[in-house]
Amino acid sequence: MSDQYQLRRDLLQELLWAYGPCGQEEAVRDICRRELEPHVDEAWVDPAGNLIGLIRGRSGDDGKATRVMAHLDELSMLVKRVESDGSLHLTPLGTMYPGNFGLGPITLLGDRQTVCGVLTLGSEHTTKESQRIWETKPDQGDKSLDWMHVYVFTGHTPEELTDAGVQPGTRVCIDRSKRTLVDVGDGYLGSYFLDDRAAVTALLDTARVIHDRRPAHDVYLVFTTSEEIGGVGGSWASRTLPGDLTLALEVGPTEAEYSTTVSGGPIVGYSDAQCVYDKDVADTLMGVGLDLGLQPQAAVLGAFESDASHAKSTGLTPRAGLLCLPTLSTHGYEVIARQAIPNMAQLLTEFLVRPG
Structure with missing residues (x-):
């Protein structure tokens, strides 16, 4: 090399x-x-x-x-709204869908503090009672996964998020832990x-x-x-x-x-x-x-x-x-x-x- x-x-x-x-x-x-x-x-x-x-x-x-x-x-996301339990709903910046980058860690670029969250759909161990999850299962509702199906778990209260400067309009990025170059075969490189x-x-x-x-x-x-x-x-x-x-x-x-x-x-x-x-x-x-x-x-x-x-x-x-x-x-x-x-x-x- x-x-x-x-x-x-x-x-x-x-x-x-x-x-x-x-x-x-x-x-x-x-x-x-x-x-x-x-x-x-x-x-x-x-x-x-x-x-x-x-x-x-x-x-x-x-x-x-x-x-x-x-x-x-x-490609990134915006916070659309903050729920009473501190979870967040997102909207994309650019042409992307949750499946493009997968569920997992994301980074909220708050005005005063960077916050880690997890983009999640919820448990696969659910029935039709959990309609939002059920309808994305290929062998059930068969709807493609979209932004209305997923949310961000933050582990923070709305007040803590406000203190960090996280609000509607805050930019959200795929976390750094998912952005490491890998070698693919003998002659290729892969990364988001x-x-x-x-x-x-x-x-x-x-x-x-x-x-x-x-x-x-x-x-x-x-x-x-x-x-x-x-x-x-x-x-x-x-x-x-x-x-x-x-x-x-x-x-x-x-x-x-x-x-x-x-x-x-x-x-x-x-x-x-x-x-x-x-x-x-x-x-x-x-x-x-x-x-x-x-x-x-x-x-x-x-x-x-x-x-x-x-x-x-x-x-x-x-x-x-x-x-x-x-x-x-x-x-x-x-x-x-x-x-x-x-x-x-x-x-x-x-x-x-x-x-x-």
Whole structure:
């Protein structure tokens, strides 16, 4: 195992352990800023909470600047209400269901104290009298598990939760104990929230290289907020930063319907549920990937959105592109090849430094 691989893995693990629910991404952003600042010409945080690093290009023409985006936020939850016994009901932030992450420990990010709770359905040793539980059993009610079925046991009174700053609107994250990287087989890594911490790691890898090589045109590396709830930060950055191209870095689904595999090369998006990406951008990404021998995979995606497609569909960028790490079980327990991060960084670097 090389020193570079271990450093990259250690950084990815640090990012995974940091909580970054939509609208409260500071812990993840602080790590990214520490890693980014030595490798950019300027760095700042904009009014939307995005972390931005500028690397000036050789041409000096910022009209052709590229905004490359990877999002800081993760799928998370909000406290919807506090019951008289101190239990909580939740609503999701982003497209997720209780089954995506399973029952178990969660973390409540109270204003004054972090509180551990347990997301639970209740006992399987129940009958039809316990209707809420009974109807989710495959051999009984046969309803899929949803947020109305589960609740959070906190072990605290409502008064204690108030003292901790836990109330409706408090962000709730899957507990750190469930966010440890594991080795899968000989060449894969698994964890929750590789979306989008793996792509964030690839963008930081890219910053280290292109600062010395210098891109053809100015590049804005944008670590965005609230992507999971509509691409909020990415849309703001696309509207306010110079340039005509927004390129999103994401996890990409590996399913037969898209002819993509987790063992294959970087996925290049030609369209998703929000927009059709610019063909010349996608073709160039494919060409660069082929030149590098990375076996890129072209994909037309459904039920998928990105910072770039949100910006393109709302007219905030004239051009958009999508580059993904091939990922098994997106928005669930995700698996990527060990080479997926360096492959993305290598393709992105070459795309940015080539003239035109």
